[in-house]
Amino acid sequence: MKDIKVLGTGCANCKATLKLIEEVVQARGVAVRLEKIEDMAAILGYGVMSTPGVVIDGKVVHAGGVPDRKKIESWL
Numbered sequence: 001m002k003d004i005k006v007l008g009t010g011c012a013n014c015k016a017t018l019k020l021i022e023e024v025v026q027a028r029g030v031a032v033r034l035e036k037i038e039d040m041a042a043i044l045g046y047g048v049m050s051t052p053g054v055v056i057d058g059k060v061v062h063a064g065g066v067p068d069r070k071k072i073e074s075w076l
Contacts, residue, residue: 007053014052
């Protein structure tokens with residue numbers, strides 16, 4: 001099971017990223033643990049300076065802007 005964290009303070013792009021990941025995960029039937037991180041200190045702890053950020057299994061795979069569906073599918 002993949003551990004996915006969406007880093008962001010609650011902006012529209014952060015919410016859209018979380019929703020899109022949820023949709024792709026559900027469509028593909030993949031088991032993941034999805035978590036939203038809004039604490040700025042925790043976000044900066046990952047070295048992410050522009051949100052939304054996406055962390056999979058402890059590794060930052062995306063930062064800044066909403067990732068497209070194909071990119072999300074490639075992470076899974």
